[in-house]
Amino acid sequence: MNYKRLETFVWVATLGSFCKTAERLHTTQPAISARIAGLEEEFGVKLFEREGGSSPIILTSKGKELLPYIEKILYQSEQLRKRAEANAAYSGVLRLGVSETIVNTWLPDFLARLNQKSPNLNVELTVDITTILAAGVKDRTLDLGLLMGPISEPSIVNRDLCTFALSWVCSPRLSLPERLLYLEELTPWPIITYAKSTKPYAEIVQKFRGLEGNPPHFYASTSLAAIRSLAIDAVGIATLPDIMIAKELEDNVLRKIHTIWTPHDLKFTASYSDEPFNPLAEMAVDLAVEAAQKYENTLLDKLN
Structure with missing residues (x-):
């Protein structure tokens, strides 16, 4: 089954025009017509009613029946493509910024998980105070920061990690x-x-x-x-x-x-920019959350 034919079918059904679909897909109207004709021949059914003139092209009853199935195929194909790109992106370099509190607690477990998940990944580790790490996340010199967050900026994603008294x-x-x-x-x-x-x-x-x-x-x-x-x-x-x-x-x-006042607890987040799409950071954040939760659960077990 030809992906371009399926994509063309969905766009024609959406826009109701071969001409508009050609513009959207940066091709010619005859190419669009050929793709639809090829798809109809492959399926052995008529998919569109072509009344000619300025009238919109509309789906036949069989076309309406097949549309949600084809949309699902295209969606799954796109998810597969993104997953393939993400897996390819798991190699290379992760520029990681970490607060020292995390270095002294669950960072080793996190790095072990990261190595198991992505053995071909190199890590450039920066240990510094949160203000420096946050600046690195904002200007994209760091792919991911494990820091005292959150970072308040629209393009920054913050995931809760742990709280230390x-x-x-x-x-x-x-x-x-x-x-x-x-x-x-x-x-x-x-x-x-x-x-x-x-x-x-x-x-x-x-x-x-x-x-x-x-x-x-x-x-x-x-x-x-x-x-x-x-x-x-x-x-x-x-x-x-x-x-x-x-x-x-x-x-x-x-x-x-024991004093009448103690500073507030330290709250840590995994913070990264999702503009542009950052699959490597997303994967690493999931592992960081797992490592942080395991560490906190271990501490609770010891206290109990």
């Missing part, structure tokens, strides 16, 4: 009271936190600026591993995701500080 922590050597603390009681020590231009940094600085008394000193870092190390070494008081300090709490090199 933050806690105040410090070395037991600082000897802070075990009771509930006011934020003012933290200010004698440096506040070690996320880098400037990040949501947690802005939220924490804004909160402390509203306090009375001496302002705190902030030690901002793009590296969560560095923040954790500085807290362990009793340099100051830090904010870190709970999932990054479980072992340190168990080993008693860090302890949680």
Whole structure:
């Protein structure tokens, strides 16, 4: 069965004109007539009533009966073509931007899934703060960002990944009271936190600026591993995701500080541009969602 003949049949049925169909398909009217005649001969039925003149060409009863079947064939053919193009697109390079919190949690599982799905794919990995990653997604220098989202832009698709709670922590050597603390009681020590231009940094600085008394000193870092190390070494008081300090709490090199205020949870999204069509990112996002959900489920099982 000839694809062009089927496509031509649907367009003639839609437009009611050989001439308009020829314009739409960038060919000549005799070519359209030949395709329809060939299809009618192949099926052994008449598909259109041709009254001539300016009257529209209309479907015969048999043509009306066959139209939905042919439309379905064309739709399935188009889906098959897109799937073939997508599979071909799974090779090449995926430019992936990742927040460090994800690097320290479920990124290895995600990359393992990606390799299993697309063994011929190369990955260029960028680990940075969300503002830098978001800019890369927007200007298309990154194919996909796993970041603190969402990115508010019409052409950007955002898929929810996971949520991580933050806690105040410090070395037991600082000897802070075990009771509930006011934020003012933290200010004698440096506040070690996320880098400037990040949501947690802005939220924490804004909160402390509203306090009375001496302002705190902030030690901002793009590296969560560095923040954790500085807290362990009793340099100051830090904010870190709970999932990054479980072992340190168990080993008693860090302890949680109970305060009247804690920064909001970190919410992560998989964000990418779908203009133009980006099948590689779409495939990778599905795997990222699976890896994130598995990680969260594992954490819940441990807590229960």
